[in-house]
Amino acid sequence: MAAVDTLATARPRANRTISWLVLAIAIALIVATPFLPNYHVRVLNSLLIYILLGIGLNIVIGYTGLLDLGFVAFYAVGAYSYGLLASPQLGLHMPFLVILLVAACLGAVTGILLGIPVLRLRGDYLAIVTLGFGEIIRIIINNLDWLTGGPQGIARLDKASILGIQIARPIDFFWLLLITVLLVGTVVWRLERSILGKAWAAIREDQDAARGIGINTTNAKLAAFATSATIGSIAGAIFAASQRFVSPESFTLQESVLIVLMIVVGGIGNIFGIVAGAAILILLPELLREFAEWRILFLGLLMISLIIVRPAGIVPRSFGPEKLIRGLFGK
Amino acid sequence: MTLVFQSLRKVYGEVVAIDDVSTAFAPGMIHGVIGPNGAGKSTLINMTAGSYTVSSGSITLDGKRLDKLKKYQIANSGIARTYQNIRLFDQMTAIENLEVCFYPAEVAAAWREVIWPPYANAQRRRRREKCMEILRVFDLQGYADVDARGLPYGRQRMLEIARALVANPRVLLLDEPAAGLNHHETAELTAKLTALRSPDRIMIVVEHDMDLVMTLCDSIIVMHHGKLLFRGTPAEVQASTDVQLAYLGTANDIDDIRAAAQNRRAQLGIRTRRRS
Numbered sequence: 001m002a003a004v005d006t007l008a009t010a011r012p013r014a015n016r017t018i019s020w021l022v023l024a025i026a027i028a029l030i031v032a033t034p035f036l037p038n039y040h041v042r043v044l045n046s047l048l049i050y051i052l053l054g055i056g057l058n059i060v061i062g063y064t065g066l067l068d069l070g071f072v073a074f075y076a077v078g079a080y081s082y083g084l085l086a087s088p089q090l091g092l093h094m095p096f097l098v099i100l101l102v103a104a105c106l107g108a109v110t111g112i113l114l115g116i117p118v119l120r121l122r123g124d125y126l127a128i129v130t131l132g133f134g135e136i137i138r139i140i141i142n143n144l145d146w147l148t149g150g151p152q153g154i155a156r157l158d159k160a161s162i163l164g165i166q167i168a169r170p171i172d173f174f175w176l177l178l179i180t181v182l183l184v185g186t187v188v189w190r191l192e193r194s195i196l197g198k199a200w201a202a203i204r205e206d207q208d209a210a211r212g213i214g215i216n217t218t219n220a221k222l223a224a225f226a227t228s229a230t231i232g233s234i235a236g237a238i239f240a241a242s243q244r245f246v247s248p249e250s251f252t253l254q255e256s257v258l259i260v261l262m263i264v265v266g267g268i269g270n271i272f273g274i275v276a277g278a279a280i281l282i283l284l285p286e287l288l289r290e291f292a293e294w295r296i297l298f299l300g301l302l303m304i305s306l307i308i309v310r311p312a313g314i315v316p317r318s319f320g321p322e323k324l325i326r327g328l329f330g331k
Numbered sequence: 332m333t334l335v336f337q338s339l340r341k342v343y344g345e346v347v348a349i350d351d352v353s354t355a356f357a358p359g360m361i362h363g364v365i366g367p368n369g370a371g372k373s374t375l376i377n378m379t380a381g382s383y384t385v386s387s388g389s390i391t392l393d394g395k396r397l398d399k400l401k402k403y404q405i406a407n408s409g410i411a412r413t414y415q416n417i418r419l420f421d422q423m424t425a426i427e428n429l430e431v432c433f434y435p436a437e438v439a440a441a442w443r444e445v446i447w448p449p450y451a452n453a454q455r456r457r458r459r460e461k462c463m464e465i466l467r468v469f470d471l472q473g474y475a476d477v478d479a480r481g482l483p484y485g486r487q488r489m490l491e492i493a494r495a496l497v498a499n500p501r502v503l504l505l506d507e508p509a510a511g512l513n514h515h516e517t518a519e520l521t522a523k524l525t526a527l528r529s530p531d532r533i534m535i536v537v538e539h540d541m542d543l544v545m546t547l548c549d550s551i552i553v554m555h556h557g558k559l560l561f562r563g564t565p566a567e568v569q570a571s572t573d574v575q576l577a578y579l580g581t582a583n584d585i586d587d588i589r590a591a592a593q594n595r596r597a598q599l600g601i602r603t604r605r606r607s
Contacts, residue, residue, distance in 0.1 A: 191441075193444075194451065195433055201427070208382070209419070212380060
């Protein structure tokens, strides 16, 4: 992998080869998916959901440099939005796209609500408070029986459909998730390259110096929290629709930590890194299923060696979408 | 069109860091601030830039009160600064360090950059060109795409000044710009700073390098124990016996000053804490 680093940054020709290779693998995988058995498609769907979550959380952790350990709360907000608005629980059966919009807005609002009290915190303190926030949301859901069904959760969620096309089979969700990931990924990548993204990076590097050049750090940070939470919430709504069941069990601290790990292992601040991180941390446990308990040990060893060999993540920070496009279409 | 300090005070507990300083800085000039360590030079800069709060008194620019504003608002009022210890955005490239300064002016249109690629490309190109121009002024164009932390120390100092200039500030505050530079680099710095003098810019330089201050500055204020001890041209400062006694000193005087300082500390009963 060290080779990828030097090759991709040093020589355009090598970058071209790698870029085409990445594209070819991605296309092959996408084309092959409809022919895979349902179980495999489900695994890929869960991979895509985690990629979506990773892209969202990366805005706060990777771009803005704020360690958020309560990201799963926004995932839960989105999932329960679908659970409550499209099930017999409240007798509401709203269309999928409307719920997606509601979930996105609710996500943004909760993102800002979490953001305001933690604006002054950084590092460990921020991590602890956000961790608490994630747990608070889960515990509220667990105890608000009359609304959320408590630990039993909400079952028999409506089948999702978009403009009359029913989304029910795993492969339908695969396409929905793929489109969402590409769309969200593009928007986030463009955000990162915009002047707002530059300000996030400046806050990450030196918050006080960022204020010194006129950046309203409060607004910039809240924008990061809100965007990140919106994406988490959208992922939650799609997750709920694909499971047609939600319960608090899906939103434990472990999930938040897993998403953080994905980002760190893959390469912090890089969208491609998230894909790589998710591939390792979601697919590997599935592939190692037959080794039962041993797989956690394997995973642990792998993570330790990765962090020793590539402390900055698998994918070098320089190999982002920009590099890929340049590799594909020349210059 | 001036920057005015009116009865400015900064107090930490019982320690008076800035004691009733009133003065004004005219545009078109380079103002030097000198004084022994702990005299309050950097504190003045930090209060002006909003890094420290003001205990009492006021700071105004063209009659507009600055000391009640937040730090980013002060920056957006046309005050730019550099830091005693270089504070660049380390993991951003040299040119990104400058580009990000367009944030206050352009963040409102950030959403257009996201949804409309041609607009984003045009914006990026424009920002890059403008910043490249500034980098060229400081001979940094060769480092444009290098991470700031990868630049040699002297270049980092230059880059920090370049960053402060992107927003075309009315007031430029330089906190020990020559610290850590060699003779050659200091000479280069002097030339660059001299070239930055402009009729509508107020430049304030805190510096220990007396050669630099005496050649660069049009007017110098001398701080001593938080008070404004003397104000004048470089020649006047050098001729002043007060200043010589307090700062430039002869070998005999230094002991007297030290004794006086110790006395004062004992009076106030303070633990000596390092303050910059």
